[in-house]
Amino acid sequence: MQKMTVNTTEKYDILLGAGLKEKVAELLLPFCPTKKVFIITDDIVDRLYGEEIAESLNREGFSAEKFVFKNGEASKNISVLSEILEFAALKGFKRNDLFLTLGGGVPGDMGGLASALYMRGVPIVQMPTTLLSAVDSSVGGKTAIDLKAGKNLCGAFKQPKLVIIDTDIIKNLPDDIFACGMGEVIKCNIIKDLPIFDYISKGAVKQNIESVIFDCLALKKEIVEQDEFDTKGIRNILNAGHTVAHAIELLSGFSIMHGNAVAMGTVIEAKISEKLGFCNKNTAQTIENAVKNSGLYFEIPFSKEDIANACILDKKNKDSRIVFLLPEKIGSCREVKLTADELINLL
Numbered sequence: 001m002q003k004m005t006v007n008t009t010e011k012y013d014i015l016l017g018a019g020l021k022e023k024v025a026e027l028l029l030p031f032c033p034t035k036k037v038f039i040i041t042d043d044i045v046d047r048l049y050g051e052e053i054a055e056s057l058n059r060e061g062f063s064a065e066k067f068v069f070k071n072g073e074a075s076k077n078i079s080v081l082s083e084i085l086e087f088a089a090l091k092g093f094k095r096n097d098l099f100l101t102l103g104g105g106v107p108g109d110m111g112g113l114a115s116a117l118y119m120r121g122v123p124i125v126q127m128p129t130t131l132l133s134a135v136d137s138s139v140g141g142k143t144a145i146d147l148k149a150g151k152n153l154c155g156a157f158k159q160p161k162l163v164i165i166d167t168d169i170i171k172n173l174p175d176d177i178f179a180c181g182m183g184e185v186i187k188c189n190i191i192k193d194l195p196i197f198d199y200i201s202k203g204a205v206k207q208n209i210e211s212v213i214f215d216c217l218a219l220k221k222e223i224v225e226q227d228e229f230d231t232k233g234i235r236n237i238l239n240a241g242h243t244v245a246h247a248i249e250l251l252s253g254f255s256i257m258h259g260n261a262v263a264m265g266t267v268i269e270a271k272i273s274e275k276l277g278f279c280n281k282n283t284a285q286t287i288e289n290a291v292k293n294s295g296l297y298f299e300i301p302f303s304k305e306d307i308a309n310a311c312i313l314d315k316k317n318k319d320s321r322i323v324f325l326l327p328e329k330i331g332s333c334r335e336v337k338l339t340a341d342e343l344i345n346l347l
């Protein structure tokens, strides 16, 4: 098992290794003296791991309650959040009990926000079960739900007490869910020169999954520690590929999953960068090859005009211009602002 400490206002550890789900009771105990745990998960993850984990906690003398909601982004909303909070109150959870999110970015983001709100904040442990949530959403303290007006518009910063990543769970993911996580993994390799593109070209990502996740987390830790509350502009680098990705997600009515949209975004933004002369053809081609070799869906079913119009809504925009974090080479990105017309000409 590997351990990485994130030095935010409240420090916490990320534990990464095989077989950690068998040790959940032991790992949670230091953060839960009352032994009352509130598990927040979705129906698919519940069937795979939720029941097993709740039973193992109960066997070890914990009292575990579960809130299970329908899987998918459509559940990341204020009605389900409200049901989670009401359920916690109904079951008598108190401020020193523990919330445990079990699942991908959706249970992680929404359970994280519930823990920030319930009784003005209760401790939370994140247990990510998708590659995307392992390398990205479970770390860094950003929690949120979506509003009708847009994604992640209602949220809070809430750092977890602990993050538990069982690599056996990640290795056993269905191919399409694993591939989605590769969108964020590829983004990490664009921001920092890592060995991951090499693993992808050799078809060796799963064999090296622990080191892939570790490298992505080390990058996220480095950035989050410098800009915990996203006020210094440093965290913006994590949005490489995301301007176009958010537009694609929005245009698809969120039927294209976040990680896949990020992968498409990295390719389109690399091509924009190449056309602007900020990166060479080789860099753009390396990114496109990594996306295609990761089994990600790639055809963009939207017009240039639709993409540009959706990009105008991006939260990062400044002075009526669309902000992009474009690759200069593998391991380096720069901020570029474009008008919608400039963008259409570059797409």
Ligand SMILES: NC(=O)c1ccc[n+]([C@@H]2O[C@H](COP(=O)([O-])OP(=O)(O)OC[C@H]3O[C@@H](n4cnc5c(N)ncnc54)[C@H](O)[C@@H]3O)[C@@H](O)[C@H]2O)c1
Residues within 6 Å of the ligand: 042, 043, 044, 045, 048, 071, 072, 073, 076, 103, 104, 105, 106, 107, 109, 129, 130, 132, 133, 136, 137, 138, 139, 140, 141, 142, 143, 144, 152, 169, 170, 172, 173, 174, 177, 180, 257, 258, 259
């Ligand atoms: N907070 C952050 O910093 C941050 C960063 C990136 C993304 N996000 C958010 O993360 C979300 C996307 O995350 P996601 O792709 O993990 O979504 P998700 O939680 O919806 O998981 C995707 C699908 O995989 C299923 N699943 C989860 N674990 C599984 C397992 N082990 N085996 C089989 N199926 C499994 C889920 O039931 C779901 O159907 C988005 O809402 C995005 O906004 C947040």
